[in-house]
Amino acid sequence: MIALEMAVRDETQAQANKKTAALRSWISLNQDGQGTVLDLDKYAIMRRVNIHARDLRLLDPLLSYPSTILGREKVIVLNLEHIKAIITAEEVLLRDPFDDNVLPIVEELQRRLPPASANFNGPGEEEDSGLQKDVETSEDDDFPFEFRALEVALEAICTSLDACTSELESDAYPALDELTSKISSRNLDRVRKLKSAMTRLTNRVQKVRDELEQLLDDDDDMADLYLSRKLVGTSPVSDSGAPNWSFASPSITIGSKVSRTSRASVTTIQEENDVEELEMLLEAYFMQIEGTLNKLTTLREYIDDTEDYINIQLDNHRNQLIQLELFLSSGTVCVSIYSLVAAIFGMNIPYTWNENHEHMFKWVVIATGIAGASIFLFIVSYARHKGLVGS
Numbered sequence: 001m002i003a004l005e006m007a008v009r010d011e012t013q014a015q016a017n018k019k020t021a022a023l024r025s026w027i028s029l030n031q032d033g034q035g036t037v038l039d040l041d042k043y044a045i046m047r048r049v050n051i052h053a054r055d056l057r058l059l060d061p062l063l064s065y066p067s068t069i070l071g072r073e074k075v076i077v078l079n080l081e082h083i084k085a086i087i088t089a090e091e092v093l094l095r096d097p098f099d100d101n102v103l104p105i106v107e108e109l110q111r112r113l114p115p116a117s118a119n120f121n122g123p124g125e126e127e128d129s130g131l132q133k134d135v136e137t138s139e140d141d142d143f144p145f146e147f148r149a150l151e152v153a154l155e156a157i158c159t160s161l162d163a164c165t166s167e168l169e170s171d172a173y174p175a176l177d178e179l180t181s182k183i184s185s186r187n188l189d190r191v192r193k194l195k196s197a198m199t200r201l202t203n204r205v206q207k208v209r210d211e212l213e214q215l216l217d218d219d220d221d222m223a224d225l226y227l228s229r230k231l232v233g234t235s236p237v238s239d240s241g242a243p244n245w246s247f248a249s250p251s252i253t254i255g256s257k258v259s260r261t262s263r264a265s266v267t268t269i270q271e272e273n274d275v276e277e278l279e280m281l282l283e284a285y286f287m288q289i290e291g292t293l294n295k296l297t298t299l300r301e302y303i304d305d306t307e308d309y310i311n312i313q314l315d316n317h318r319n320q321l322i323q324l325e326l327f328l329s330s331g332t333v334c335v336s337i338y339s340l341v342a343a344i345f346g347m348n349i350p351y352t353w354n355e356n357h358e359h360m361f362k363w364v365v366i367a368t369g370i371a372g373a374s375i376f377l378f379i380v381s382y383a384r385h386k387g388l389v390g391s
Helices: 002-022 042-049 053-059 103-112 127-142 145-181 185-217 219-223 227-233 250-273 276-345 360-385
Strands: 024-030 035-040 068-071 076-080 083-087 091-095
Touching (some): 035 042, 042 053, 068 185, 076 145, 103 145, 145 227, 185 219, 185 276
Antiparallel strands (some): 068 076, 083 091
């Protein structure tokens, strides 16, 4: 009996641990910028924002999905590097809010999500600043909530990638200059690590750029990101908030209804096709990420030029070694000829022409030395004439 109770307790504890492990930390930010930390599993998130599991899988940090800005019926699924968020027309759900890379984004969202009309002027501010704030307030109020959240995410990721690029440039250019001045194993290994880091960073920047370019090329995808427009379009209440009653004749009533219906349909189609506001937003950050990619491209070209310069230096050193080897080989041939003559005269063979000719040793040594030096000079002159060695 005791063993059965322990088994049931262990099974219950295992189920609780499994359920706890499936929970993920999220923070919900409403339109006023107020945040609420939530511990939810994927099924609770799916029910909360009404998305499919395949869309939520894009936000799994254990799966390596490329940067994605995905528009759905009621949400925007955002996967940009460390920013993994779900944006609706009323709230923003941000994953892992206590991560060091995500905390600044949470603070920026809390600061910029509330409409500008919530900020009041102090009693000591001037009238010009008040007028300017009124203009900015009207512009911010017209900007949809989901675009304010999207702008914060794009600004954060573009700024982060640009900062990484600047840091890499500050480390790479001095290392490359030092390598050109002194080729050593330490400098080569340092440049190799910097080049690997540059390749990884270029891939990250390229993914974000490709996603923005794909959105800008497709108006339908940009239209899917207008969540507030969809929410207004599906609302049964008219703009005035009350039904219109008319006691006119039937023909006038039918005509006015047809006219209003046609004008409403045309206005709806024009609004659905109008993506200029979002296009301007995406173009601004597309140009910023394009500038970051151009910096990395310039750095890559500088690295390639440095590699070419080093290869030229190494080829020059190799050619100098080949020239030295040619000189040594030519000298070895000359010395071998001299040694051949000495070996012939050093043989223990009786011969009569050496008798009473002691002066012949001197002339043989001199003649052999002159012949060896002449052969060496001839080889060097021939090599220079053919361009095999430098002048």
